[in-house]
Amino acid sequence: MSNDTHQEYDDGLVAVLEAVWGEGFMSPGGTDEVDRYLHGIDLTGLSVLDIGCGLGGVDIHLVSQHQASKVTGIDIESELIPRCERLAQKYNAVEQTLFLCVEPGPLPFANASFDMVTSKDSIIHIADKHALAADIYRLLKPGGCFAASDWLAGYEGKPSAEMREYLAAEALDFGLASADGYRHALSEAGFIDIEIVDRNDWYRTEARRERDQMRGALYDGLVSQVGSEFMEHEIDVWEKMIIALDQGQLRPTHLRGRKPG
Numbered sequence: 001m002s003n004d005t006h007q008e009y010d011d012g013l014v015a016v017l018e019a020v021w022g023e024g025f026m027s028p029g030g031t032d033e034v035d036r037y038l039h040g041i042d043l044t045g046l047s048v049l050d051i052g053c054g055l056g057g058v059d060i061h062l063v064s065q066h067q068a069s070k071v072t073g074i075d076i077e078s079e080l081i082p083r084c085e086r087l088a089q090k091y092n093a094v095e096q097t098l099f100l101c102v103e104p105g106p107l108p109f110a111n112a113s114f115d116m117v118t119s120k121d122s123i124i125h126i127a128d129k130h131a132l133a134a135d136i137y138r139l140l141k142p143g144g145c146f147a148a149s150d151w152l153a154g155y156e157g158k159p160s161a162e163m164r165e166y167l168a169a170e171a172l173d174f175g176l177a178s179a180d181g182y183r184h185a186l187s188e189a190g191f192i193d194i195e196i197v198d199r200n201d202w203y204r205t206e207a208r209r210e211r212d213q214m215r216g217a218l219y220d221g222l223v224s225q226v227g228s229e230f231m232e233h234e235i236d237v238w239e240k241m242i243i244a245l246d247q248g249q250l251r252p253t254h255l256r257g258r259k260p261g
Ligand SMILES: C[S@@+](CC[C@H](N)C(=O)[O-])C[C@H]1O[C@@H](n2cnc3c(N)ncnc32)[C@H](O)[C@@H]1O
Pocket: 009, 024, 025, 026, 027, 051, 052, 053, 054, 055, 056, 057, 058, 074, 075, 076, 077, 080, 103, 104, 105, 119, 120, 121, 122, 123, 125, 126
């Protein structure tokens, strides 16, 4: 269950993302956005799997604010796991959390292991949404739910030239799908009560605020950590992302489905 060589989210990128998005997060909106995509779900006493736990911010939040009894966070980047563990120590969440480095591919857990599966902005990295949805369904107990957020494609087929520029600048291993693609994958897997909530409008504004902070209050501190060349590159990624958001090509989205009880 380890993968020591894979490191797309290196120290420089992690430093920028965490500065922009908040302690423990490599995705926008922080705990408020987690609360939004979990709205109306009672996690008290639940055993939860978090796919792509990153720095562990979601996992700590689920045990400390949502009273999940156990959260297992998995990630393919081994360097991130000790960071999650340190955050769990800082927030007294060691007993209720487990962080594991896994290989990409089928999720290494027995059938019906979890009450709930979550993921925040990570399954963009998993291209085969049908295989993923079937695997999540398999891991859930009857009546269990999947609630997540992710970066979706606002197009079928080929992205716009500007979206391609953004994806090239980001240079991460992405496998985006559209809302229809997700709906189809979830429903083929057997999920019911599927809900897909578009967050493009919110994030178009938020991304501009983040870009302004990167140019302003965060700039000097981050340059001293990552260097000016990398910082300028990251600001350029944000500029390109804003164009892709404005075009509706990139669509942050909340996803939900339930395994029949
Ligand atoms: C954008 S970050 C989000 C991290 C975290 N969920 C958050 O919101 O801060 C995406 C994470 O997914 C992880 N990841 C990529 N492919 C994965 C896979 N196949 N299984 C599990 N995690 C994966 C990456 O290593 C990274 O930590």
